[in-house]
Amino acid sequence: MTLTQDWLERLVAHPTVSSDTNLPLIGEIETALANAGAVCERFYDATERKAALLARLGPDAPGGLMLSGHVDVVPVAGQDWTVPPFSLTRKNGKLYGRGTTDMKGFVASALALVEAIDVESLAAPLWLAISYDEEIGCVGVRQMLEEIAARDILPDLIIVGEPTSMQLGLGHKGKIAFHVKATGVPRHSAEAPLALNALHIATDFITGLRKLQAEIEARGSREAGYSVPYATVHVGKLMGGTAVNLVPDHAELLMECRMMAADDPLALAEQVRKACATAVALHKERFKEASIDIEITGNYPGHSIDGDHPVVQAFAACLPKAAKECRLSFGTEAGLFAQALEVPVVICGPGSMEQGHCPDEFIEETQLAICDTMLAAAVIRFCTSRGPLGSHVPKQMYGKM
Template sequence: MDMRSILERLVGFNSVSSNPNMALMEWVRDLLAESGVQAVLIPDATGAKANLYATVGPQDRGGVMLSGHIDVVPVDGQDWTVPPFALTERDGRYYGRGTTDMKGFCAAAIAATIAAAGRDLKTPLHLALSYDEEVGCLGVRSLIEMLEGAPQRPAMCIVGEPTSMAVATGHKGKVALRATCTGREGHSALAPLALNALHLAADFIRAIRDVQGQIAAQGLRDGDYDVPYTTVHAGVMRGGVQVNIVPNQAVVDFEIRSLAEDDPEVLIARLRDAAEAIVAPLRADFPEASIRVDRLWDYPGLGTPSDAGVVNFVKGLTGANGTIKVAYGTEGGLFSQRLGIPTVICGPGSMAQGHKPDEYVSQEQMARCEAMLAALLARLETGL
């Protein structure tokens, strides 16, 4: 089966992160089996979702891993002019949810794995497909645990997130956090006698903005990023029942996206100190006053040196001269930091099309991706 046919089938699965993905993964497993490639499914606790891992070639050496996620973001509330879960080919583009982020690369990687089965590889090719990347790089962790116990790990990894086929060496890490603000309820006619949790939340957001301002003015900088410093951002604020009740609880969900050189734990400690400074003066009258900051999930940043072997290797496959860094997060930092696998990001399409209605990847980008993977197979036949 060729890349286009595989992409058509992948897009046809509604693999929004909240949905099961087992049917999709079983289809890929069975497709690979037709070419003699045995893939392992790594299910989650419910059995409704799974990662997939397959190897072609010798089992006693490192090799190259192609990594992609098959979950996609929702289409709810978006104005699509084409069916989001059916492939539409028009004007030199493939349209459909996930074509850029990142079923286009996954289709090319699956096709390359099938082609590899008919080649005499001296160095192995590995295929890793994950779930729940879009909700915090959560699903891939069980695959990483499997590789931690494996006798051999891949020697390098290409994560095929969309980079317009440039070779990306880095991205920021992310920590998602929640501040739970506790006050005291009361009738709004007597509001000054209560402690409004939404007001506490607003004060905490002010602290977030102060920290961000200090980072922007004085923090570490990396000019390879569009925003060259660590960012702290409040995304959700919830609280209250109705306007005549002073709310006793409010929640602020926020995030830190940190440069590889920045330690997010330092920022979390600063924000916890700021939270305590907000509520400490209130406890004489309201002993229950608190702002508790909890970590929800995180993934590490990626900071592969520009002169690393994997960088030069993938540049040789693509013909690239330089490297870039990307604004969005990937699973690459987990492969690099948890497993010690040198990793780069390189895939077809642009994230400017990702997560939008009428998402697409161009046929030109897919052709360049296929050419890179063909060059990879040729190198694996010679043993790198």
């Protein structure tokens, strides 16, 4: 077993779903980092049951490299697992367990690298930024980011290690999440035409959203490299009504917009509000009670960086020659880092999101090995000109550099 695989086994053993504490895992990581010579600081949430962790190896100086990862995972409840989700299972070159791909595999590789580094050889700092509650809207990184920005910590490059199959991720979409409440007028269903069905208001609103989606597809901004190269408007849940013989006076829906980095999120939110106003106007003349209230429940920015940026090119040299550029439809913390610090940010990590969030989530051992090699090369490129790896590091960590 490699050092990275050993770390992955330790990380998976902590069931760090967002509803639970992550402090035992953060404590284990912090102890290991401190023993390796890192200066560590925690950033707690309001309950003090969860914390983000910022660690620095090497000098307190400008530049260097920052590795970013989250250690929270999605729940396993209701999923049909054939292996224990919180225990690492090895089978046919694959490592199974919740979070192996998203994204404890990258964190394990980073921790293994830290334990292998000769700290004295670092001419520039190596930072680790480990967050919580990424899975519920990139929540847990924000306080830590505020402190990083306030202290003018400006690395030459930030690598967000979300799963890209070790391809060079140059961007991802942003997101706005909405909670929508429609109000109508109740009545017995025998006289339904005399009432205002809140579900009907909600579906009128959904019809307006479908028109908005068509307009975006026809005339909205586009960015090549995405499976859907324009913004999307999506309703994921519609709720309302208590009995078939009662016209419901309340309905709720949960929806989101995912937009390109170049899109104005406030303008897109305004278009959603206009669709709301149009749906209400259809009924307002007959029913003054008709209304729709919209609450934004979460958001994070998109991200885009030019593959020709010199720092990106320097990082690309650390990747296997077969690595391609890609852009991610799912969200990451990269946009928040780029927005807060205004430094180059790329997304690159082991595994594929096709396995993330699924039962029997797994990562291939070969992906971890490629990540080990990439991180070792990146530290040499961005943190030292002398080579930071001690003689006890397995050759496979740097044999292809």
